[in-house]
Amino acid sequence: MTDVTFILPDGTQHSCIAQEGLSLMEVALQNSVSGIIAECNGAAACATCHVIVDDSLARALDPVSEHENDMLDFAAAAREPGSRLSCQIRVDARLNGATIRIPAET
Numbered sequence: 001m002t003d004v005t006f007i008l009p010d011g012t013q014h015s016c017i018a019q020e021g022l023s024l025m026e027v028a029l030q031n032s033v034s035g036i037i038a039e040c041n042g043a044a045a046c047a048t049c050h051v052i053v054d055d056s057l058a059r060a061l062d063p064v065s066e067h068e069n070d071m072l073d074f075a076a077a078a079r080e081p082g083s084r085l086s087c088q089i090r091v092d093a094r095l096n097g098a099t100i101r102i103p104a105e106t
């Protein structure tokens, strides 16, 4: 199991035990983390699962695909260097102890 903590826009922290193999979006929904809407249910077609990861996690994760990169331009919140679609991140050991920021608008 992998421990991840979502940080909501108001600073509230929501720690979760994440099952490996799920997407980070699925973990957020399972744990009722507000701000992750996931209208397209993980098809990388809505950008309502936008999250921000810190620099070290961004470097550790697989790179953003061309499609994910295009979709991030449609996210409601301003894009940041650590912006990712949480549906495109699979939980594995690289995420253990990670903090994932939820932007103010998704």
Ligand code: FES
Pocket: 025, 037, 038, 039, 040, 041, 042, 043, 044, 045, 046, 047, 048, 049, 071, 085, 086, 087, 088
């Ligand atoms: Fe729609 Fe991630 S759930 S882009």
